[in-house]
Amino acid sequence: SQTIHQWPATLVQPVGSPLSLECTVEGTSNPNLYWYRQAAGRGLQLLFYSVGIGQISSEVPQNLSASRPQDRQFILSSKKLLLSDSGFYLCAWSGSLYVDTEAFFGQGTRLTVV
Amino acid sequence: SQQGEEDPQALSIQEGENATMNCSYKTSINNLQWYRQNSGRGLVHLILIRSNEREKHSGRLRVTLDTSKKSSSLLITASRAADTASYFCATSVGSGAGSYQLTFGKGTKLSVIP
Numbered sequence: 001s002q003t004i005h006q007w008p009a010t011l012v013q014p015v016g017s018p019l020s021l022e023c024t025v026e027g028t029s030n031p032n033l034y035w036y037r038q039a040a041g042r043g044l045q046l047l048f049y050s051v052g053i054g055q056i057s058s059e060v061p062q063n064l065s066a067s068r069p070q071d072r073q074f075i076l077s078s079k080k081l082l083l084s085d086s087g088f089y090l091c092a093w094s095g096s097l098y099v100d101t102e103a104f105f106g107q108g109t110r111l112t113v114v
Numbered sequence: 115s116q117q118g119e120e121d122p123q124a125l126s127i128q129e130g131e132n133a134t135m136n137c138s139y140k141t142s143i144n145n146l147q148w149y150r151q152n153s154g155r156g157l158v159h160l161i162l163i164r165s166n167e168r169e170k171h172s173g174r175l176r177v178t179l180d181t182s183k184k185s186s187s188l189l190i191t192a193s194r195a196a197d198t199a200s201y202f203c204a205t206s207v208g209s210g211a212g213s214y215q216l217t218f219g220k221g222t223k224l225s226v227i228p
Binding site (some may be wrong): 006034036042043044046049079088092094101102103104105106107108110 | 122147149154155156157158159162202204206215216217218219220221
């Protein structure tokens with residue numbers, strides 16, 4: 001069966017520090033991968049999605065970046081965090097072959113920039 | 115940008131009552147999906163309705179889709195305290211290169227009072 005791992009669960013980082021959040025998927029090949037951010041009490045904002053290794057689409061201009069070095073690995077990074085980067089970050093995957101596919105989410109990372 | 119918009123933003127009902135949440139979207143879709151999020155956790159897929167379907171049932175859940183009005187509703191019958199969560203609609207649209215992108219609304223926060 002497919003599983004998705006996202007870590008860490010909680011992170012407190014000072015302003016200006018770098019960020020690296022990792023997400024890995026098991027049990028499937030060539031998934032579509034997503035990074036979402038959820039501000040407190042808000043909906044999900046799509047940050048990046050990837051349809052294959054090295055293929056990243058950015059939805060929102062910001063100081064975050066994403067990379068997909070392997071088929072089932074998706075990394076969210078920042079060189080210098082801002083206070084506004086605080087939020088709940090969710091990684092998700094969906095099947096790439098069929099239109100009627102659901103998304104499977106990781107448990108999220110609560111990032112607090114201080 | 116947000117494709118789906120849920121209404122109401124918050125809903126509080128007594129246990130045993132029915133809960134109805136609505137979702138409106140802007141562009142043509144492949145399908146519409148509903149997800150549930152318990153506080154501080156990832157999202158869990160509930161139900162998917164294709165663009166050529168009008169109604170779908172799953173246990174105590176009933177989803178309707180009106181593509182002419184670009185709207186959907188989620189009905190939870192005989193609600194339980196355990197149904198307390200945020201509910202999101204998500205629309206699937208083609209994003210090119212044979213891939214599909216899920217865009218989420220801001221969610222409805224449902225509180226079921228025992």
